[in-house]
Amino acid sequence: MKIAVIVRRLSGKGGMETVIRSLAEAAFHHSGDLLEVWAMGSPIDRHWLADLPHHIMPIDQGTGKRFQLKTKLPLYTWAIRHLMKKNPVDIILATDPVFVAAALKARRGQVPKVLSWVHFSLDALANVEYLREADGHLAISTGIRDQIQALHPQATPTVIYNPLPTIPPLSRPDDKGNPLVFIGRLNNRQKRLDLLFQALALQTHPTWHLTIVGDGPDRAMLQDLARRLEIGHKITWGLWKEEPWDGLNPRYLCLSSDFEGFPMALLESLVRGIPVIATDCPTGPRDIVIPGKNGWLSPPGDVEALATTLTQALAHGPLAWDAETIRDDVVARFGPNQVFARARRVMQKAGP
Numbered sequence: 145m146k147i148a149v150i151v152r153r154l155s156g157k158g159g160m161e162t163v164i165r166s167l168a169e170a171a172f173h174h175s176g177d178l179l180e181v182w183a184m185g186s187p188i189d190r191h192w193l194a195d196l197p198h199h200i201m202p203i204d205q206g207t208g209k210r211f212q213l214k215t216k217l218p219l220y221t222w223a224i225r226h227l228m229k230k231n232p233v234d235i236i237l238a239t240d241p242v243f244v245a246a247a248l249k250a251r252r253g254q255v256p257k258v259l260s261w262v263h264f265s266l267d268a269l270a271n272v273e274y275l276r277e278a279d280g281h282l283a284i285s286t287g288i289r290d291q292i293q294a295l296h297p298q299a300t301p302t303v304i305y306n307p308l309p310t311i312p313p314l315s316r317p318d319d320k321g322n323p324l325v326f327i328g329r330l331n332n333r334q335k336r337l338d339l340l341f342q343a344l345a346l347q348t349h350p351t352w353h354l355t356i357v358g359d360g361p362d363r364a365m366l367q368d369l370a371r372r373l374e375i376g377h378k379i380t381w382g383l384w385k386e387e388p389w390d391g392l393n394p395r396y397l398c399l400s401s402d403f404e405g406f407p408m409a410l411l412e413s414l415v416r417g418i419p420v421i422a423t424d425c426p427t428g429p430r431d432i433v434i435p436g437k438n439g440w441l442s443p444p445g446d447v448e449a450l451a452t453t454l455t456q457a458l459a460h461g462p463l464a465w466d467a468e469t470i471r472d473d474v475v476a477r478f479g480p481n482q483v484f485a486r487a488r489r490v491m492q493k494a495g496p
Contacts, residue, residue, distance in 0.1 A: 145177045145491065148233040149261070150224065150243040152213075153185025153204035154192075157384055158329065159408035160239065160263050161192040163306045168196055170307060170484035177488070182227050184220060184243075191386075199227055213242040214271050220246035228256070235491045237261040237282065241274035248277055257494045263306075263405040265427045266291040268334075275299075280494040282487060284406040287427030304487045305431065306406045307480035308415055314467045315416040317395045322352040322458045324421075325394040327409045329384075330360030333402075336423070336445070337366050340400040343450035345373040349458045354398070355380045357388040389416065396421045396457055402444050404428040414438055414474040417467025421457050423450065432478075438470045 149164055168179040180197035185204030187193065201223040203216060213220075224236075224247050236258045238244040247258040260278040262269060265288065272295060275281070281301035283289035292301045317323070332338055337356075344354065356379060363381075370376040389412065397413035399422040406428045410420050414432070420439035422429040433439045442453040476482075 145171075145175070145235065145488070146233045147171065147177060147179045147235045147237060147491065148182050148227070148231070148256075149179065149237045149239065150182045150247065151184065151239050153183065154187050155329075156187040156189030156192045159306075159406075161187075162309045162408055163263070163406075165192060165196060166307045166309045166480050167484060167487070170480035171488075174481055174484050175488065180231070180233075182224065184216075184223065199231065201227070213240060217242060217246055217249075221249045225250035232256075235259060235494070238278070239263055241269060241271040244278045245271075245274040257491075259491065259494060260292075262288065265403045265405060265425075266295065267426065268403050280490065282490060285427040285431045287430070288405065291427070302486075302490045303431075304490065305478050305483060306408060306411070307483035308411055308475065308478050309408070309480075310415075311471075311475060311479075312389070312416055314471060315389075315393055315418050316467075317393050317418060322349055323394045324352060324354045324396050324398050325357065325392055326354065326398050327357045327388045327412070328399070330356075330358055330363045330366060332362040332366065334404075336400045336402050337362075338369055339423075339445065339447055339450060340398055341366070341369055341373055341375060342447045343400075343454055344378075345375050346447075346451040347454060347458065349455070352458060353378050353380070355382060355392065355394070357382045357384065357392070359384045394418060396439070399423065399429070400444075400450060401425050406431070410439075411474060411478055414470050417465075417471045419457075419465050419470060421453060432474075434473075438465075438473065 171177040171179045183200045186200050203219050233256050236247045236256050238247055238260050244260050257279040259280040260275050261282045266272050276296040281292050282304045283301040284306050289301045289303050292299050370379050397420045403425050410432045413420050422433055423444040424441040425444045433441050435441050440453045440457050442450045
C-alpha cells in the first residue's frame with residue numbers, strides 16, 4: 145500500500161512532524177508499506193524530512209492563518225492532481241479540511257481514497273464543512289471523533305491515536321525539590337502558560353522550579369508576566385532543541401492548554417515514567433491521562449482549579465508513582481506498531 149500525507153507548510157519542529165515520521169517507520173517495518181509526505185510549502189526546518197519520501201509544492205509561503213487556506217483551494221487542487229499523476233498512491237491522508245476538498249477535486253472520482261486525519265480540535269480549524277465529503281476519517285482522539293460525528297452524523301470515524309515516536313529509558317526524577325517541565329511552542333493562545341504561571345504563583349511549596357523547553361511568538365510576553373508575578377527566579381527558559389528531554393529529570397510535565405489535538409508531549413513524558421499535570425481540554429488529554437494512575441487532570445481555563453491540582457501533585461512524594469507501570473501502560477496503548485496495524489485496517493477497508 146502506498147500512502148500520501150498532505151500537510152501545510154510546517155515548522156519542522158512540531159508534534160505532527162514526529163507523528164508522521166513514526167507512522168512512516170511503523171508502516172515500512174510492519175508491512176512494507178510506503179508513506180510519503182506531500183507538503184504544500186517548504187518546511188522552516190527540513191531535518192524532519194530526512195530519509196522520508198516527500199514532495200514539496202511551493203504554495204504556502206508562511207504558516208499563515210487557517211481561514212486563508214480556502215482561498216488557495218484551486219492551487220492545492222492543481223498541486224495534488226500533479227502529484228497524483230507523478231506519484232500514484234492508494235490512500236491520501238488529509239491533515240486539514242481544505243486538503244480533503246482539494247484531493248477530492250483533484251482525483252475526479254477516481255482512486256485514491258481520501259481520508260481526513262486532522263491534528264487539532266475542530267474548534268480550532270476553519271472550513272470544517274469539507275470534512276463531510278471525505279471517504280473516511282482517522283480521529284486522533286475520542287474528542288475529535290465526537291466532533292466529526294456531530295458535524296456529520298452519518299460519518300463513522302475510527303479513533304487511531306498518534307503513536308509513540310520512541311521508547312526511551314526510564315527517567316529517574318530528581319528527588320530534591322519539585323522540578324516541573326513544560327515542552328512545547330510558546331503560543332499562549334493555545335498553550336496558556338499564563339494560566340500555569342498564575343497557578344504556580346499561588347503555590348505555597350517553596351521548592352518548585354519550572355523549566356521551559358521551547359520557543360515561539362509569546363516568549364517575551366510570558367517572561368514579562370513571570371516577572372510581574374514575582375516567579376521569574378523560579379523559571380529556567382530553554383530554547384527548542386532536537387532532543388528536548390536531554391538533561392531533564394522532572395517530577396511532572398505540565399500542559400495547561402485550552403485546546404489540543406493529541407498532545408505528544410504527554411506521551412513522551414509518560415513513556416519515560418514521568419507523570420503529568422494537564423488541563424482536560426476538549427480533545428486529547430483525557431485519552432492519555434488516567435487520573436491517579438499516571439497524572440492529574442484539571443478543568444481548562446481555571447486558575448484556581450489548576451493551582452489546587454498542582455498543590456495536590458506536589459504533595460505527592462516521588463515514590464508515589466511507579467515509573468515502570470506508567471511506561472508499560474502507555475506502550476501497550478500507543479506503541480507505533482499497534483497503532484499502525486489499526487490504521488492499516490481502516491485504510492484497507494476504505495481503499496480501492
